[in-house]
Amino acid sequence: MRAQNMWRQIRKDKILYVMVIPGILYFFVFDYIPMYGVLMAFKDYSIFEGFMDSDWVGLANFQQLFNTYGFTRALRNTIIISIYQLVFAFPIPILLAILLNELRSVLYQRFVQTAIYLPHFVSWVIIGGIMFAILSPSTGVIYEIASFFGYEGKVTNFLNSKEYFRGLLVVSNIWKEAGFGTVLYMATIATINPQQYEAAKVDGAGKLRQMWHVTLPGLRTTIVILLIFRVGQLLNAGLEQVFALYSPLVYEVSEILDTYVYKLAFNEAKFALATATGVFKALVCLVLVLITNYIAKKIDSESGLF
Amino acid sequence: MGQIILVMFMLLMALLTLYPFWHVLMYSLSDPRRVLGGGILLIPRGFSLTSYQLLLDSKGVFDAYKNSLIRLVAGTSINIFMTTLFAYPLSVKRFIGRNSITLLVFFTMLFQGGMIPSYLLVKSLGMLDTLWALIIPGAISAWNFFIMKNYFQTISPEIEESASIDGASPLRTLFTIILPLSKPVIAAIALFYAVYHWNAYFDAVLYIQSQDTQVLQVFLRSMMNTSSLQQLGGADSFMTSIHAVTEESVKMATVVISVLPMLIVYPFIQKYYVKGIMIGSVKG
Incomplete structure (x- = not known):
């Protein structure tokens, strides 16, 4: 009887069941088939023999990776760059949001927001072009500044410098994303009860103390959640950014896992090793996301991603 | 007082964000023969659309x-x-x-x-x-x-x-x-x-x-x-x-x-x- 009801229901809604077919096909083909493709990481893949006929080699590819300088270098760079971004870039939007919130003129606040959100909408390739101009040691703004302080012609090309390149990744990331990063914090600040500020004022708190004792605590949960998710993305050190900005001169300090996968496959034709690198990254990511989501839920049951 | 400093600081942030775009625009409009040696801060050095012409051709x-x-x-x-x-x-x-x-x-x-x-x-x-x-x-x-x-x-x-x-x-x-x-x-x-x-x-x-x-x-x-x-x-x-x-x-x-x-x-x-x-x- 129940099964009969179910069938009647499905027949009545059959259009709904037809509608999901393209979507299911899409996810099957473009997400689940590549997941199956990762099995290549466990094969001795050669283009000539194809996927099916290549021999199984177990974990040999992974073993080889961990003994390859290129891989360990990429892994190290990925973690270092990620940690730099976490330490230096992550706090800036919080600071900016708190300060933006203190602006009395709503119109002016909007103007500043419109200005600082802008680079988020611009691709890394374009920003690479802009940086190329600004940092040019012979014509750029950096040249003007150095000349002003009497260091004419003594500027390094930061884009080609091993010492500065990682710093440049952090600074350019701040320039591009810090403004837009304030969006969620601003939204959270808007939900703080104004009475809390009134109460703080009555207690004699000045602006600074209000920021410290009301605004910042109001942001606490948002900060913790975003921080945790950022940690979950530890192995994503910014493929589009690095790929747009780096050059052979700075590979040593900026080759990350994603760019290494690309090079293994398309410069060296080592598809199995490249896939193994990808699988390693995807698995670590999965574990990190599961752990960080668990922690996020512990802190605030509402805020896990799932 | 605090508000004035804040307004100025935010203005600085906005300018720091927008200026690089301006610089590139001014550079592209400058006379290509005069860009070497820099000097493009607020306005183009000379004026020329040669680069755009080359590009659009x-x-x-x-x-x-x-x-x-x-x-x-x-x-x-x-x-x-x-x-x-x-x-x-x-x-x-x-x-x-x-x-x-x-x-x-x-x-x-x-x-x-x-x-x-x-x-x-x-x-x-x-x-x-x-x-x-x-x-x-x-x-x-x-x-x-x-x-x-x-x-x-x-x-x-x-x-x-x-x-x-x-x-x-x-x-x-x-x-x-x-x-x-x-x-x-x-x-x-x-x-x-x-x-x-x-x-x-x-x-x-x-x-x-x-x-x-x-x-x-x-x-x-x-x-x-x-x-x-x-x-x-x-x-x-x-x-x-x-x-x-x-x-x-x-x-x-x-x-x-x-x-x-x-x-x-x-x-x-x-x-x-x-x-x-x-x-x-x-x-x-």
Whole structure:
């Protein structure tokens, strides 16, 4: 009887069941088939023999990776760059949001927001072009500044410098994303009860103390959640950014896992090793996301991603 | 007093963000013979449109522009169609199997096959070197799917059910009830997709080899990485004679031309984009 009801229901809604077919096909083909493709990481893949006929080699590819300088270098760079971004870039939007919130003129606040959100909408390739101009040691703004302080012609090309390149990744990331990063914090600040500020004022708190004792605590949960998710993305050190900005001169300090996968496959034709690198990254990511989501839920049951 | 310092500080932040764009624009408008030695801070040194002329005389820019526009329009339309088509049935409570399908979609956010298996798939589908490779593999973003599905769920249950009892077909309900009520979320998601398509470049690096099919961002990238004049096609005697002086200027003109469309639409879309981010951050 129940099964009969179910069938009647499905027949009545059959259009709904037809509608999901393209979507299911899409996810099957473009997400689940590549997941199956990762099995290549466990094969001795050669283009000539194809996927099916290549021999199984177990974990040999992974073993080889961990003994390859290129891989360990990429892994190290990925973690270092990620940690730099976490330490230096992550706090800036919080600071900016708190300060933006203190602006009395709503119109002016909007103007500043419109200005600082802008680079988020611009691709890394374009920003690479802009940086190329600004940092040019012979014509750029950096040249003007150095000349002003009497260091004419003594500027390094930061884009080609091993010492500065990682710093440049952090600074350019701040320039591009810090403004837009304030969006969620601003939204959270808007939900703080104004009475809390009134109460703080009555207690004699000045602006600074209000920021410290009301605004910042109001942001606490948002900060913790975003921080945790950022940690979950530890192995994503910014493929589009690095790929747009780096050059052979700075590979040593900026080759990350994603760019290494690309090079293994398309410069060296080592598809199995490249896939193994990808699988390693995807698995670590999965574990990190599961752990960080668990922690996020512990802190605030509402805020896990799932 | 504090407010004045704050206003000044924020002005500084805004200028620091905007100035680099201005600098590049001024550089591109300067007389190429006078840019060496710098001095372009607020206004161009001399004035010349030579770099733009050189750039616009080449075929590459137009192809790249055309391809990026096709990608933007076709890509976003397919995205919206596919995402809505998939999100609506799965937002209907009585749909049998919706939890398992949703779970399968969700899992794709946690684990992906990665660059190489995707590349081999696109290759075996014969999509390499076609714009399809930039449109079809990203037809539905799981993230946007969830935003849309959650939004549909916040409006639908009772209205949906009563429409169904009144004998309205699910399609009719979608078009006459759900979609009109979901305009903000659809606009926001269309913007997410559109901005993504306009700025994306790594997939084009992977999937597109031929110059004629290349998109604007990759055109700009090869322009920056190689000699811009060679990129524009050939180093004949005329080219080489002005080579040293205009190389950088042409690069800057390319940056300006690439960023211009976004700068023009940005003031109009910014508000809706930000609103969309907030809709998405409310967990459904």
